[in-house]
Amino acid sequence: MTFTLFKVKRMVKLGARSLFDHKLRSFLTALGIIFGVSSVIAMLAIGEGASFEAREQIRAMGSTNIIIRSRKPTQSNTTSQGNQNLSVYGVTYDDAIRIRALFPSVKVQVPARIISDYIRCGAVRLQGRIVGTVPWYLTEGSIRMAKGRFISEEDQQSTANVVVLGDTAARELFPLSPPIGQTVFLGSQAYTVIGITGHLQTTSQAAEATAKNVHEAYIPISAARWRFGEILVKMETGSFQAEQVELHELTITAPSNETVIPIANGVRTMLTCFHKEKDFEIVIPLELLKQAEATKRIFSIVLGSIAAISLLVGGIGIMNIMLASVTERTHEIGIRRALGATRGDIVLQFLAEALLLSLAGGMLGVALGIGIPAIVTHASGLKTIIRTDALVMAFSTSMLTGVLFGLYPALRAAALNPIEALRHE
Numbered sequence: 001m002t003f004t005l006f007k008v009k010r011m012v013k014l015g016a017r018s019l020f021d022h023k024l025r026s027f028l029t030a031l032g033i034i035f036g037v038s039s040v041i042a043m044l045a046i047g048e049g050a051s052f053e054a055r056e057q058i059r060a061m062g063s064t065n066i067i068i069r070s071r072k073p074t075q076s077n078t079t080s081q082g083n084q085n086l087s088v089y090g091v092t093y094d095d096a097i098r099i100r101a102l103f104p105s106v107k108v109q110v111p112a113r114i115i116s117d118y119i120r121c122g123a124v125r126l127q128g129r130i131v132g133t134v135p136w137y138l139t140e141g142s143i144r145m146a147k148g149r150f151i152s153e154e155d156q157q158s159t160a161n162v163v164v165l166g167d168t169a170a171r172e173l174f175p176l177s178p179p180i181g182q183t184v185f186l187g188s189q190a191y192t193v194i195g196i197t198g199h200l201q202t203t204s205q206a207a208e209a210t211a212k213n214v215h216e217a218y219i220p221i222s223a224a225r226w227r228f229g230e231i232l233v234k235m236e237t238g239s240f241q242a243e244q245v246e247l248h249e250l251t252i253t254a255p256s257n258e259t260v261i262p263i264a265n266g267v268r269t270m271l272t273c274f275h276k277e278k279d280f281e282i283v284i285p286l287e288l289l290k291q292a293e294a295t296k297r298i299f300s301i302v303l304g305s306i307a308a309i310s311l312l313v314g315g316i317g318i319m320n321i322m323l324a325s326v327t328e329r330t331h332e333i334g335i336r337r338a339l340g341a342t343r344g345d346i347v348l349q350f351l352a353e354a355l356l357l358s359l360a361g362g363m364l365g366v367a368l369g370i371g372i373p374a375i376v377t378h379a380s381g382l383k384t385i386i387r388t389d390a391l392v393m394a395f396s397t398s399m400l401t402g403v404l405f406g407l408y409p410a411l412r413a414a415a416l417n418p419i420e421a422l423r424h425e
C-alpha cells in the first residue's frame with residue numbers, strides 16, 4: 001500500500017514537471033477546460049436567475065389562489081340608444097356570492113371599492129375613506145363591531161343606504177348623542193348609521209388611513225356601485241363608448257394545492273352557466289408555476305448541453321496534445337521501459353499529466369465561472385444564481401473529461417515496443 005502510494009506521488013511529480021517544462025503549451029491546452037467549466041457555471045447561473053424571478057412573480061400571486069378576471073368578449077352585451085353604446089360584461093358581485101355559497105371551503109377575497117369623499121353631519125365635515133364591501137368583510141378579521149350591526153345580505157341585495165362608521169368618525173360626528181339611527185351624508189347621498197366599528201386591527205389599509213387621518217365608513221358594495229358609479233366612458237366624435245364592469249378581478253383561495261385545479265374547474269363551469277358569453281378568464285398560478293418549473297428544467301438542460309460542448313472541445317484538446325506528447329517522448333518512454341518501468345507506470349504518468357491539466361483548468365474555470373455572473377449582474381442588473389451542485393457538476397465533469405480523453409494517449413504510450421522506442425529519434 002505504501003509502495004503504491006509512493007509510486008502515485010512520484011508519477012504525479014513527473015507529470016507536473018513535464019507540464020512545467022512546456023508552460024505555454026500546457027496553459028493553452030487547459031484553456032479549453034477553463035472556458036468549458038466557466039461557461040457551464042455562468043450559463044446555468046444566468047438561466048437559474050431568470051427562472052427564479054419568473055417563479056417568484058408567479059408565487060407572489062399565491063400558489064393556492066385562483067384569479068378570475070373580466071375580459072371583454074368579441075361580441076359583448078351592448079345596449080344602444082342613438083349613438084350611445086353601453087357594454088356590460090365581466091365578473092359580477094353575484095358571481096362572488098355564488099362562489100362563496102357553492103364552494104364553502106374556499107376563501108373569497110373580499111371585493112371592495114374604495115372611494116375618497118367627505119362624511120358630513122350638520123356643520124361637521126370629515127375627510128372620509130368610504131369602503132364599498134360585502135357582508136362577509138367582517139369575518140376577514142380586519143375590523144370588529146363595537147355597537148350595532150354590520151352590512152347584511154338584505155342590505156346588499158336591496159342596495160340600502162346604510163353605513164357603518166369607524167369609531168373615530170362616530171365620535172367626531174356625534175360627540176353628544178348615540179350615532180345608531182342617525183343620518184350622515186357621504187358625498188351628496190344620505191345614509192343611515194347602523195353600526196360602529198371598534199379600533200382597526202393592524203392592516204396596511206388601516207395603517208395608511210390612520211397615518212392620513214382619514215375616517216372610515218362602510219357601505220354595501222351594491223350601493224357604492226350605483227351611488228358613485230362604475231361606468232367607464234370613452235368619448236369619441238359625436239358619440240361615446242361606455243363599459244360597465246362590476247368586478248375587474250376576483251381572487252379566491254383554495255384550502256390546499258391539491259384542491260386548486262378541481263375548484264378552478266368547478267368555478268369555470270359555474271361561470272359558464274351564468275354568463276351567456278365568455279367574458280371572463282381564469283388564471284391559476286399553480287399551473288403557471290408548474291409550467292415555469294418544466295420550462296426551467298428544459299432551459300437548464302439546453303444551456304448545460306451547449307456549455308458541455310466547450311468541455312468536449314477542451315477534452316479533444318487534451319487528447320490532441322497528449323498524443324503529440326507521446327510522439328515527442330517516444331525515446332524517453334523507451335528508456336523508462338528499459339530501466340524497469342511497467343506499462344502501468346507509463347499509463348499512470350500520462351494519466352497524471354491529463355488529470356493535472358484538467359484539475360488546473362477546472363479550478364480556474366470555477367473561479368471564472370463565479371466571476372462572470374457577478375459581472376453580468378453588476379453590468380445589466382440581471383439576477384444570477386450560482387448553485388453549489390452546478391459548481392460540483394462542472395468541476396467533476398472537467399476531471400472526468402481529463403480521464404476519458406487522457407486514457408487513450410496513455411494506453412498508446414504504454415503499448416510502445418521498448419526496443420523500437422529506444423531506436424526512435
